[in-house]
Amino acid sequence: MMFMSGQMEHYLFHRGEYRQAYEYFGAHPNRSSTIFRIWAPAAKSVAVVGDFNNWNAREEDYCQKITNEGIWEVEIKKVKKGAIYKFQIETSWGQKILKADPYAFYSELRPQTASVVNGIPKFRWGDKKWLNNREIGYAKPINIYEVHLSSWKKKEDGTYYNYREIAELLVEYMLEMNYTHIEIMPITEYPFDGSWGYQATGYYSVTSRYGTPEDFMYFVNYFHKNNLGVILDWVPGHFCKDAHGLYRFDGSACYEYEDQNLGENEWGTANFNVSRNEVRSFLVSNLYFWIKEFHIDGVRMDAISNMIYHKDGVSENRASIEFLQYLNQSLHENHPDIMLVAEDSSAWPLVTKYQADGGLGFDFKWNMGWMNDTLKYIEQDPFFRRSHHGKLTFSFMYAFSENFILPLSHDEIVHGKNAILNKMPGYYEDKLAHVKNLYSYQMAHPGKKLNFMGNEFVQGLEWRYYEQLEWQLLKDNKGSKDIQNYVKALNTLYLEEKALWHDGQNAFEWIEHENIDENMLIFLRKDPDTDDFIIAVFNFSGKDQDKYPVGVNLEGEYECILDSNEKRFGGSYQGRKRNYKTIKSAWHNREQYIEVKIAKNSTIFLKHKKGNEED
Structure with missing residues (x-):
């Protein structure tokens, strides 16, 4: 079959098989103009407005509908990199709404919501050696430090560090502590700080809170040059309903399900309709974008159980299951060295098994059962633990059924669940001993390791996204320093002893x-x-x-x-x-x-x- 210019892109996009949709859609500047393309199948008209036309669409700012399936395009002269814009979409009933570009590569700093013309970010990489030697590492040490960038550490005036600045601070600390990977909580652009990034609006736009896309490229490059891997939290299941985002993008259920029983969830967000081919192309391309353009080493996919089951928690969502199988298989065929991790709280079998065998095709799964049972056990006073011994040993009944990561994550130290230290029974000295036992058990138990920032020096308060960690404890509190020293020793032991890497x-x-x-x-x-x-x-x-x-x-x-x-x-x-x-x-x-x-x-x-x- 022969295709004219653009026809191959249209064909693959509408089949749900376009893996580089970001190279075609969005805003792509050249020397004298910018080409804008968008998918809005139910729109009556589409225009581009911004600071270059005083947010009032001129005749030359209106897009032409170039496919019957709803792809729109316009080339606007004298619009260059750095211009601020949105799409003005006229709904089928004549209402005009303003939407940020779903494929924008950069966005205004919140609370502003417009997209910024940037083009596909470019960077002079220096991590070839790392990429050439990268592998998933089933029989390698994987010890992950989970980080929320804005609350790990702040400047003295309370402002955020830039991606470049915090990269150097984090790398120095992680090398000292002997971690192997960082996992960053979501940095796809999001409007509300309190969502921690899990309710996004700009899937192709690295959040401007900490700098530019090129700054984040420096971040990843710096980690790789210091032999540290970078894993991103990624949310393929749902998105926030803010007016400028994907929700009701063209006035209709464009990215989400029309049926609210399928499209709405308990978090107040909308579920992606992955049975729609164009949505599949959007998400698949997004994952390829982070891997190809930003050299990401892996993704932890959030809330997989919300995808594979409907609201009732019993009936299966076959469209989501098939989408995840296709996504993971595609990534493994093209990027076999990329780590795909499922955060799945259900008992779904074969999460890390081959798609041909009915599996979802992930490389690793967070072992939520281990985390919940172990914490319930360790929270008991030793006098009563004899009645709970099964919580400690039950995980070995299924420890080898999947490739597991053992998480002590951010979810366990928020919303009244207490910081790790304050989960422990007894006096302060007893609590410290219990924490060391917990971390020892995690390190010795089969499975890769993950610990949330602050746990390594037993921050006393629950994690607060709006404040930096309690670093002063390392100066003022001997117990915190003792725990940090023990975590460092455990991490060293893990790196040095190959017997701890094999999890079969x-x-x-x-x-x-x-x-x-x-x-x-x-x-x-x-x-x-x-x-x-x-x-x-x-x-x-x-x-x-x-x-x-x-x-x-x-x-x-x-x-x-x-x-x-x-x-x-x-x-x-x-x-x-x-x-x-x-x-x-x-x-x-x-x-x-x-x-x-x-x-x-x-x-x-x-x-x-x-x-x-x-x-």
């Missing part, structure tokens, strides 16, 4: 999981390629154990390589690293055992000392 069933082995009365838990993590292993021993009780027996596979000597009760982490133990020799007697179905010393509410990590096996 062949990399895990129970040693003890039924000691309910003493709240003890012991398991082994191993590297299947080398048989190297680490034993994690957890004491979730309020009782010290002086000679606790641990069955081991190999005889010889075992070294305690990390103890959460060490003095440098605010604990009581300040002696040398302890070594334990095996005792030739069966225990835990093993031929020998060691007797370990472990304080109440603490964790120790043990490693076999090679070359010391007995003859």
Whole structure:
């Protein structure tokens, strides 16, 4: 089939298969003019208004309808980069409404709502080495630091750091703390700070709160040059209903469902109608845009359960399921090194399995069940934990059914749920010990890791999006500094020990999981390629154990390589690293055992000392 200029774009767009729609739609400036294109199928007329025509459409500002399916186009002379504009859309009943450009590459700073002529952003990249070596990393360390840019740190006068400025601060901190990836809460343009970016209006427009698109390119480039990955929060399921946005874009249900039972949700936003091909092209192209133009390493897709189920939470939304399968398969075919993560709170099976097998095709899934059960357990006083032991061990029943990320995310420290520290029982010193146990359990448990900013030094208050983190605690509060030091040590352990990177069933082995009365838990993590292993021993009780027996596979000597009760982490133990020799007697179905010393509410990590096996 032969196509004239533009016909291929129209054909693919209306089939839902256009992966670079942003290269055609939106505002594209050249030396002397700008070409504007938009999809508005129910519009009676479309014009472009802005600062170049005093927001009053002239005859030459009206678009021509170039396809029956509703694509409009106009080239306006002397409109250059930096011009401010909106589309003036006349509805079928004659009302004229002003809408921001869905494909705008830049937008005015809120509370202003107009789009800015920018063109596809350009940048001189220096991350070729990173991109050439990038891979998803199922058997690699992935330890994610989740960040909300405006509340991580602010300038002394309370204003935001630019993307370039905060990149350098974040990279320095993350390298010091030994994280591997940053996950940024949504930065697609959004009007209301209190939505945290999850209710967007400009899907192709990086928010102007922190600078220009080119500034954000610098951000990503700087991270890559320091061997750190960048993951974006992305919201493919729903969008906000602000008047200038996508909602009722041409007076009709253009991007959303006409049926409000399908189109409206509990957050007061509108659900994307992904059964409509043009909406599919919009979203697929958007994901390609962030990957191709901004070199993003992965996306965490928000609220997947809201997409795959209807309002009743029972009946499946087949259109959304098929869309996600198509989206993920397309990305994997063209960008096999990009990490696709589902935030799914449902029990939908096969989220991280191949589409051919009925799966959704994601690479990883947030393990919300692990997060909820673990927090419910750790919040109990040790005296009562024996009745909740199953909450700690149940996750292992399904731990290998998907490729999981274990999140301790922003959702758990807002809306009255308490900061991590204040979820813990007991006095202040007890709370600190419980936090270290929680983080140790997360690090040892199969699955990649994610922790929200501020958790690493136990910020005392819930997260507040309008204020920076309580950094002063690191100067004024020894407990916060102790926890930060322990998180740094845990992150270092994770980077150094390959046994903690492999998350399949062949990399895990129970040693003890039924000691309910003493709240003890012991398991082994191993590297299947080398048989190297680490034993994690957890004491979730309020009782010290002086000679606790641990069955081991190999005889010889075992070294305690990390103890959460060490003095440098605010604990009581300040002696040398302890070594334990095996005792030739069966225990835990093993031929020998060691007797370990472990304080109440603490964790120790043990490693076999090679070359010391007995003859």
